Amino acid sequence: MTTTSPQSAGPGAVGRAHGWVAHLRDGGTTPWLAWTGEADPSTARPLPGAQQLELLRRLNLASGSSAQPRGDHGRDRTRLADRVLATPAAGRGKADLPLVGLPHHGFGAVPVDPATVGPHELLRVASVLLADDLVALGADPVTTTWAKPWRRRFRLVGDPVVTVALREHLAARGRPEGGPRPFVVAVGRPLDELLAHTWTQRCFETGATPWAEWLRFWRERDQLPDRADLVASVRRWRGHRPFVRVVTDLDRLPRQVGVRSVPAVRVPGADQAELARRIAAVVGLRVPAHERPGLMRTLQQRIPDSTVAPVVVPDRERDWVAASAARTVRGVTRAGYSVVGDLADLAPHAAASMASGPAGPDDQQVLDLAIRMVVDPGWRAGSARTTERQVER
Incomplete structure (x- = not known):
């Protein structure tokens, strides 16, 4: 990209930039290169980075706030705008990027047109906003009751998406796991699906490396996650x-x-898991380690529904997954454990159903979800999502 020198930037470039910032704070949606207004820079704040400015513009587009009346909505909009502009970008990536067209001294980050900033950079800012919202919300209380003395003693292992949801459901009905000589119930799934669920649930607990890197880590060691x-x-x-x-x-x-x-069981989509992974990294810096699991559990229960499918194992990992599944079947058979179902169901899905394209979530879909959560605070209001359940007798 060609940068603009101080001489070619023009004396009114800085004033024009401050005018654009004021325009965005007021709910505007005009792109930077199309903005022609000016403002007096003598009383203006330091200019935010291109990531923050472009994210604010997209939030304005999503909320349609420029057409909303003033009043409480206007004050809320201004507070949100100030938060966005003051929020640093988290994780690995570039520092705050200067705007193209402003004086540049030839060192530091290259000036950019905010409209060209990719979803990854915008997500670095959006994830911090959502993490701060989650910390301010606090963890939802865990529903428990007296344990029924006649309950079956068990210990759940295996598919973490299933076992975590089931464990919480049973504990709320007086059937917590544990007790003397419990049955160990191992919940199995096709191994490619089990791996996807394991990574997804970890994103909603302590966070994880990106999906493709996480898979490569275990494949190179020829091991399975715990x-x-x-x-x-x-x-x-x-x-x-x-x-x-x-x-x-x-x-x-x-x-x-x-x-x-x-x-x-509600299996989070790829965009939900990836956004949770990014939020978990920031939450870990905001609160003590023992508080993060409760906050991430709250996020998993409250995160808005998505039409995006869960992550899938890419085709290039198929041979390793198939070999690992066969090893698991041999291990269960040799141990002589009772099987409820068919061990053949542990085999991965057919290659045709696996992803042959790029592995991992799509950053644009993740950004769309993040913007929706920032604009619409409904996920923070009221209580966590409830599911209709049959009454046990």
Whole structure:
């Protein structure tokens, strides 16, 4: 990209930039290169970076705030604008980028047109805004009740998306896991799906590396993550053969934990998981380590619904996943564990159903979700999402 020298920038360039900032703070949506107004720079603040300015412009576009009346909405809009402009970019990436057309001294970041800033850079700012909102919201309380003395004793391992949701559901109904000599219930899935669920749930707990990097880490070591390795998970709880159930048929899972039915599990989409991964990294810097799990659990329950599918294992990892699944089947067979379902269901999906394109979430979809959450505070209002459940008898 060609930069503009101080001589060619013109004496009114800085004033024009401050005028554009004021325009955006007032809900404007005009792009930088199309802006022709000016303002007196003598009383203006230091100019924010191009990432913050472009994110604010897109937030204005999403909210349609330029057409909204003044009053409380105007004050809320101004407060949000000031937050966006003052928010630093998190994670790896470029420092605040200067605007193209302003005086540049030939060193530092190259000036850019804000409209050309990619979704990755905008997400670095949006994730900080959402992390601060989440910390201000606080963790939703965990519903518990007295444990029923006649409950079935069990310990859940395996698919973390399923086990985390089921564990919370059962604890709220007086059926917490644990107790003397519990059955170890290992929830199995096709291994490619189990890996995707393991990464997704980790994004909503402590965060993780990006999806493609995370997969490559385990493939290069020819190992499975702890929660995706069913045999190792059972052994960690010292499960003895008569007290172990490997469940591959989820329709038969309720009976293994002593109930008639369980709620449907909500699997986060790729955009939700990636946004949570970015937010978790910032939340970890905002609160003590013991507070982050509760906040991320709250985010998982409150994050708006998305039509984006969950992440899938790319085709280039198919051979490793298939070999790992075969190794898991051999391990379960040798251990002699009871199987509720069919061990063949642990095999990965056919290659045709795996992703052959770029692995991981699409940054633009993640940015769209982030903008929706910043503009619409509904996810922070009221209580967490509730799911209709059948009454246990």
